[in-house]
Amino acid sequence: MPESQELQRNEGLSESVLAWIRGQCGGSWNIRDVRPLLGGISSAVYELILEKGGESARWVLRQYTDRVWLEEEPDLVAHESAALQAASEYGIMSPKWLASDDDGSGGGMPSVLMSRLPGEVVLMPADRVDWLRGLAQALAQLHLQGTKTFPWTYFSYIDPNRFSIPEWTGKPDVWREIARIIQGPEPAYTPRFIHRDYHPGNVLWKHGRVSGIVDWVNACLGPSGIDVGHCRVNLAQLHGSEAADRFLAAYLECMRGGQAAEYDPYWDMVTLACYVSDGLEVYRGWIDLGITHLDEDVLAERLDKYAEGLLQGHSASFTAR
Known part of the structure; x- marks a missing residue:
């Protein structure tokens, strides 16, 4: 906000x-x-x-x-x-x-x-594999709780029909295709209780394990893919597309081997589009927590690569249907 x-x-x-x-x-x-x-x-x-x-x-x-x-x-x-x-x-x-x-x-x-929950935010872990798995497990545990009545429901933060191709991109054709996809119908989903702002800055760790999730003001009933997509776009910026992909693989495994997951790249794409719709800048919360290795050029390169990977994943999933 x-x-x-x-x-x-x-x-x-x-x-x-x-x-x-x-x-x-x-x-x-x-x-x-x-x-x-x-x-x-x-x-x-x-x-x-x-x-x-x-x-x-x-x-x-x-x-x-x-x-x-x-x-x-x-x-x-x-x-x-x-x-x-x-x-x-x-x-x-x-x-x-x-x-x-x-x-x-x-x-x-x-x-x-x-x-006050015990623990602290970890953005640059010594063991990235275990860190990504911990993030995935915590989110899967949330989504596996099922659904209950909750007064607040999901709505998109952007109108996909008004999404503009980022001026900074070196891959405009990729973003143009993403715009076309998110302007189509939303995938069907089972409304679940979701965090809506799930990312490493809202997860606490103690002794190498997740000790809690904070900042619940955006929670609602909605598509679980929004939580996945929001975390992935943050990971892509902090650590690159490979980290985002490892997180997804771990999440699907934690969701009973993928059987309980309703994953669709659409949610990654609409989350990414929302993320870049107000311009490109390093999140101030990361800077406050000591992140110094990012600038706008690094973010642009990483988000272009991430967008390209999402498009490839969408094409593969569409072919498999």
Whole structure:
């Protein structure tokens, strides 16, 4: 989401916000420390360290600061709160919802208070094969939970009929064919509870294993291929097309050997088209987390190669039908 027209971000947290947080725990916890967390671009996120007697706890406060996003989706707090509760009901490794402030009357800004999961984001792993498999396993475990009623449903972030070929591409014919395909009918799919923003920056790791998935505000019922495609386009940029392909192979294997998967390259293509529709730039969240090896030229080369591979995969799948 865009980060223009932000509401005022707190450098720390005001006493009124801290009082609201204390009120959510009945005043039994003492807030020892507040630490800003990096990696997000459209909200301010803080880690709260609390004490009570000899116990300690870590919570996270997410404050929505993007005015444009709030105007477009005024139910953001309700959406994330419901998604966190649904993920918990599914048994998915996710933060536990604690409290909400829909209009900012208590927390100063529209806010969600949740538990803090252990672990950290890993973008440049020492063992890429195990890392990709871990990402795939975590996503497959989410998708294998099946479907339940959920108020928010999938919609495309772009109108495929208005998609324009990127000006930076060295392979315009590839993108022209992708545009033609995504302007066709969507593949049939079984609506599943999906994360909708699944990528390495929203997955936490501890001791070499996935410890949780965060940032559930976009969760909805929709095609599982959207989660796959979103992760793959991020992997293609961070590590190249081979990493995206390894992730897909591991995901299909985790989905009961592919039997439970409804994979179609269409979803990769429409996700890619959405990703580049606003121009090409290195994701600021990656920069905040220490990524220095990417620039626009590298991204353009990698996304051209990824697009070409998607088209080849689509042709192969079409021939096999």
